[in-house]
Amino acid sequence: MDSAHRLRPVIMLLLTALLLLAFLLSLALGAVAIHPLDTVRALGRMLGLSQVAPETALIIEHIRLPRTLMGLLVGATLALTGAVMQGLFRNPLADPGLIGVSSGAALGAALVIVLGSWLLASLPASWMPYATVGGAFIGGVITTLLVYRLGQTAQGTSVASMLLAGIAIAAISGAFIGLLSYIADDTMLRTLTFWNMGSLGGANFERVGVLALCCALVWWRLPRQAKALNALLLGESEARHLGVDVERVKRELILLTALGVGACVAAAGLIGFVGLVVPHLVRLMLGADHRRVIPASMLLGGGLLLLADVVARLVVAPAELPIGILTALLGAPFFLMLLMRAQRRGGL
Template sequence: MTRESRARLFMAALAMILPATIVLSISIGAVPVSLADFLQLLQKWLGFASDEGAGSQSQMVIEVIRLPRTLLGILVGSTLAVCGGAMQGLFRNPLADPSIIGVSSGAALGAGVGIILVGMLPVAFVLTLQIYTVPFLAFLGGFGATLLVYKIGTTSHGSSVATMLLAGIAIGALSGAGMGILTYISDDTMLRNLTFWQMGSLGGATWKQLLVIIPIMLGIQLFLIAQAKGLNALLLGESEARHLGFNIQNLKVRLIILTALGVGIAVSVSGMIGFVGLVVPHLVRMTIGPDHRYLLTASALLGGSLLTLADVIARVIVTPAELPIGIVTALLGAPFFMSLLWQQRNRIG
């Protein structure tokens, strides 16, 4: 079997896993929803059943809580995974990740500022402004962090991945200090919002929020996937990519802006969720190879499924309470990251 055939088969398998993950996420929780109720409600949505097709409690749980939460998990997971794959291609390093190089930290600081600013306004304006202000400030924070990392790590002789990673650590420390200041000046309500937001959660998903972010996040993913040929050329080196006719500087700017926007919005609506952008593209790369034409699309499918499954685990592991999803992804992703470092150590040794 050729590599392209294996990649197509792998993506077909992921495309079949995603609907199963959606059904699982909708069915499991503090209030269980039977598959029969879900199928009856699905028939109602499609116009094949009357309004009495599903029980009122199950219908409310699915429409108001589970389905928006599931869709948000798919959007955030796929966006973080695609952004992670793009960053790894840009830096030509499988250890590159939006959270490791400071993009997530910068976006977190921007979103934290937005949460504090919105919290100072009258209640009537809070919900409306939070939908727009927090994502915008998160984008500015992520973009500023990405641009700073890139400027520090790039000279006329090229880009230094090691320097960028160290710059990301420094930006993460500065962002942590900024979040500490915001925590210090917060009142009880702001402090609670910041604390839970920093640990990551999909529990705040609403249809109004989804209507705003769905076209933006899907658009970002499609634009990043469209850069696949340029990322493939970068695998050969910047000079080789220039000889192939690619405008490397414009490509880098596009990748930086799109990644910052994607991570910024993801962080603003779900809080800090780490390691998805690192683990998912690396798993895909180990399975089907480094061709970004398939890698980015497969990462989107796997990232959506993986984060949705992590959310299911977060809901049931400490029932009836709920574990922040950022803790679950860290517990899953940190050992994987350490195994990657161990493998690199063995290769160097």
């Protein structure tokens, strides 16, 4: 036990170092490789501390920096909400998508992409990307509120009912997305396909700014519920005896997860398995205490998504592999491994 306690600060330090390394690699690597020292100088140039070649400054400041910041925000937020959902459901296989946020956001984006040409005909064409982001966010929020309403029972909020409602809503959203894909033209279908695959390629400072505002609220509130999540691990009745307002905590966790995941899907499309895999890896390293799991998940989530984005940029260069495909290829086998492990232990 003493050895495990001594290792925890070391693990947190390593996770921080991994995030910093991933941040630097994300700025330096791509179709045009930039030396790490030039990357640091380009960052220093933004602060008036150093000089670098104009073309290098252009690539770093206007292309890779917003993309890297978006990857950090998305990865950390998905991992944070995944850790919270696993604590709330008391199940290591839980994922933020279980409450229907991702599917609802994808449906909102699909509606704008396919029907926006006549629904938003009065808007300038340059507004369409922002309309797509707004549609995704609104779709995620509406879906979450619907799932939350369906999860209400006479005894309060039923997590099991919400799980079933989320699965049903995801199936309905998938059916409508399929219908929209059927009636879409070639351009719309291509846009819709890449949205559903997930990508950080559309990052810009405006979109990162909106995402950062949403994530700031989620990052501020969810870690404050770490003690309540620890109590919920014992069961809802036990948590009530420990003084936790279970209904209020569940409501806050669900709505903040909707905000965080909805904003991430709106900004970057569907990126799966980050919220599932990262918190589980953190629990293997640090145990189940959410006071450690939550910050460690945010560090590891941001770092891993940035590394995945670097691989996605390099593996088929000069083209780019959608990052959602890469995370699915890595995350799905991990999910199956967890599932088989749970079955061997006698169930989930």
